[in-house]
Amino acid sequence: MPNTSQITPTVVSCFGGLVLNKDVFSMRPGEALQLTNFEPDIGNVLVYNDGDGDYIKTWSVDGLDKPTDEQLASYETAGNTEQKNSVVRNTRRAAYGDIGDQLDEIYKDIDAWKARIKKIKDDNPKE
Numbered sequence: 648m649p650n651t652s653q654i655t656p657t658v659v660s661c662f663g664g665l666v667l668n669k670d671v672f673s674m675r676p677g678e679a680l681q682l683t684n685f686e687p688d689i690g691n692v693l694v695y696n697d698g699d700g701d702y703i704k705t706w707s708v709d710g711l712d713k714p715t716d717e718q719l720a721s722y723e724t725a726g727n728t729e730q731k732n733s734v735v736r737n738t739r740r741a742a743y744g745d746i747g748d749q750l751d752e753i754y755k756d757i758d759a760w761k762a763r764i765k766k767i768k769d770d771n772p773k774e
Contacts, residue, residue, distance in 0.1 A: 692705065692708065728774045735771050735772070735773050739767055742767045743767060
């Protein structure tokens, strides 16, 4: 194991965005609640929030048209749906139980297994 006795923690300020009026490198994990006016220094896309929601302030990507508000809204809706369905899939997976136990259940009484799986799916519907 390396000797870390002479290592001192240091706050390094790397500007480019503000999170709760702090630069992101002086925050503790989990402290960031909201990204505000993040201006990455990539030069071709600038997302901004003036209090009325996020919007694309600057778009200069060669070969790609700036997405419309409707496109962005549909991507956000699709992303939110996928996120919710991911939670449902994880909940179902935990409720289904071990695959070996399921195979044993199927062998002993496939109809009971089908009913149990149907109830899990009905109790945890996808969008």
